[in-house]
Amino acid sequence: MNPLAWWESLSPTARRVAAVVAVVVAANLTVAMVRSVTGGTPGGPTSSSYATGDDGMRALADLLAERGHAVARLRVPLDEADLDPSGTLVVADPDELSASEADAADAFVRAGGRLVAAGPRTNPALRRALGPDLDWSSAGVDAAHPVVPVAEVVGVEEVRGGGKGSWRHTGAGLPVLAGDGRVLAAVAAVERGRVIAIADASVLHNAWLGDAGNAAFALGIVGERGRPVLFAEEGHGYGRSPGFGALPSSWRWAAAIAALAGLAWMWSKGRRFGPPDEPTRELPPPRRAYADALGAALAKTREPAAAARPLQRAARRRVLARAGLPPDAADSDVVAAARRMGLDGDESAALTRTATADDDVLAAGRALAALEETRW
Numbered sequence: 312m313n314p315l316a317w318w319e320s321l322s323p324t325a326r327r328v329a330a331v332v333a334v335v336v337a338a339n340l341t342v343a344m345v346r347s348v349t350g351g352t353p354g355g356p357t358s359s360s361y362a363t364g365d366d367g368m369r370a371l372a373d374l375l376a377e378r379g380h381a382v383a384r385l386r387v388p389l390d391e392a393d394l395d396p397s398g399t400l401v402v403a404d405p406d407e408l409s410a411s412e413a414d415a416a417d418a419f420v421r422a423g424g425r426l427v428a429a430g431p432r433t434n435p436a437l438r439r440a441l442g443p444d445l446d447w448s449s450a451g452v453d454a455a456h457p458v459v460p461v462a463e464v465v466g467v468e469e470v471r472g473g474g475k476g477s478w479r480h481t482g483a484g485l486p487v488l489a490g491d492g493r494v495l496a497a498v499a500a501v502e503r504g505r506v507i508a509i510a511d512a513s514v515l516h517n518a519w520l521g522d523a524g525n526a527a528f529a530l531g532i533v534g535e536r537g538r539p540v541l542f543a544e545e546g547h548g549y550g551r552s553p554g555f556g557a558l559p560s561s562w563r564w565a566a567a568i569a570a571l572a573g574l575a576w577m578w579s580k581g582r583r584f585g586p587p588d589e590p591t592r593e594l595p596p597p598r599r600a601y602a603d604a605l606g607a608a609l610a611k612t613r614e615p616a617a618a619a620r621p622l623q624r625a626a627r628r629r630v631l632a633r634a635g636l637p638p639d640a641a642d643s644d645v646v647a648a649a650r651r652m653g654l655d656g657d658e659s660a661a662l663t664r665t666a667t668a669d670d671d672v673l674a675a676g677r678a679l680a681a682l683e684e685t686r687w
Contacts, residue, residue, distance in 0.1 A: 332572060358404035358430065358512045360384060360542035361549070365518035368403065371529055372542065374520065378530060381539040386549045390415040396423035396504065398539035403512045404430035405546025413439055420504035425534050429512035431476060437508050440501045441482035447510060448479040448493070454523070455490035455514075463487060463498055463507060463531040467524035470495065473513035484508050488528075496532075507532045619666035622675040626662050629682045654678050 355362025360372040361384070376382045385392055385400075389412040394400060396419060402408070417439035420426050428437050431447040438445050451474025457464040464487050477493035478486070484497030484506070496509045509515070509532075519525050533540050627645060631638065634648035642663035649659035658681065661674035 356547035358516070359544060359547040359549075360401070361544065361547075363517065366513070366516050368401075368515055368517065368542070370517040370520045371515050372540075374526060374529065375533060375540050379537050380533060381537075382542070383539065384542050384544045384549070386545050388412055388545050389419075389543060394419040394424060394541070395539065398541055399425040399427060399533045400541050400543060401427045401533070402429070402433050402436065402543045402546070403427075403515065405432050405543065406548065408432060408435045408546065410435060412436070417501075420506055421502040423503040425505050425507070425538070427507045427509070427532050429509040429515060431510070433508075437506065438482070440506045441484045441497070441499055441508060443482070444480050445482040445484070445508070446478065446480040448477050449475075450477055450493055451475050451511060452477050452488075452490045452493045452495045455488040455495040457487060458489050459485060459487055461485070461487050461498055463496075464528060465531060467528045467531065469523040470514050470525050470528050471523045472511050472519050472525075473516070474511070475513050476510040478508070478510045481508065496528075615666040615668055615672050619661070619672045619675045622672070622679050623662055623666075626675065626679040626682055629679075630662065633682075649678070652682065654681055 354364045355367045355369075357366045358368055360368045360382075363369045372382050388409070389400075389402075390409070392415070394415065400416065400419060402416065413435035416426055416428075416436040420440055426436065426440070434445060434447060451472075453471065453474045455470045455472075457467055467488075470488055472495070477495055478484075478497060481494055481497040482499075484499040486494040486497050488494070488496040495511060495514070496507065498508070499506045513519055514525055515529055520529065626649075630636070630645055630648050630652065631640060633652065634644075636644055636648060645663055646659045649662055650656070657674050658678035661671055661678055664671070666672050666675065
């Protein structure tokens with residue numbers, strides 16, 4: 312169907328409803344796309360280097376770029392990426408981390424890479440390097456201080472965060488930041504590489520990066536100046552799989568909702584299953600037709616007088632009642648009253664004369680039908 316012709320076929324109300332739905336869907340899709348790519352004003356996934364909200368890491372990515380690090384984003388799963396061990400991989404609060412991705416991160420470290428893993432959902436990768444004894448706790452650390460003089464905390468006096476977690480046990484990791492009796496960060500040398508395990512990713516977030524020594528700590532954990540830094544973003548919904556899967560998850564949800572809304576609208580406009588409804592209600596046949604058929608059936612008895620008599624009596628009663636005549640009124644008065652009620656001459660005469668032919672029976676039937684149709 313021509314879209315223009317279809318639009319013109321809609322009623323004004325349907326056009327207004329369709330326009331409102333289209334505007335709402337388009338606005339939501341646009342906002343979702345902008346927020347997914349830029350983080351909004353502010354917004355974005357938690358701990359994403361794209362996100363500009365308080366819980367994003369866009370400020371960290373910008374800081375590293377200003378200090379000479381080549382910053383890049385990884386938009387495929389870790390086990391599908393070619394991870395260069397000369398760089399630093401930052402994995403923070405991913406939606407999930409599969410066993411194969413954890414294996415890929417461990418292989419990256421053992422080949423000489425530096426892994427910065429923040430948040431409890433990075434535990435699968437961290438346990439490959441630090442052992443199964445690594446244990447995260449929801450008890451937070453508001454302010455942490457260096458406990459050993461390692462390179463990652465040089466020049467750092469205090470690190471502050473949202474107090475969203477700590478390490479109960481660090482396994483093979485060496486605690487380097489602690490406060491209130493809880494460990495915030497630990498490091499470990501694993502073959503040719505190094506792992507930095509941070510229990511609470513908020514110390515790297517936009518809202519906290521400018522506090523205390525957080526920026527100095529962030530620069531220390533990624534390694535020497537000029538070292539490439541790769542942020543893992545596939546775990547925040549920025550996939551690059553073929554087709555529809557290339558869209559971030561928020562885009563896909565918005566598109567799915569729009570598709571469901573369109574299907575619901577089409578269903579409401581289309582015909583339901585089953586036979587189509589007739590444009591008008593089918594009415595019963597006129598009483599006159601019924602009387603004609605009944606008269607024809609009675610005429611087949613070959614006794615016209617007997618067939619007509621019940622019709623005459625019924626019609627006569629109606630004429631007497633409507634005209635206010637007595638039961639013994641003369642036939643001429645009955646015929647005259649019937650004529651006044653709209654019956655023709657043959658139908659009026661059929662009420663009083665003796666039926667001798669089929670036509671007399673049919674006339675009596677038509678008279679009764681006419682009287683029943685005219686109720687006054």
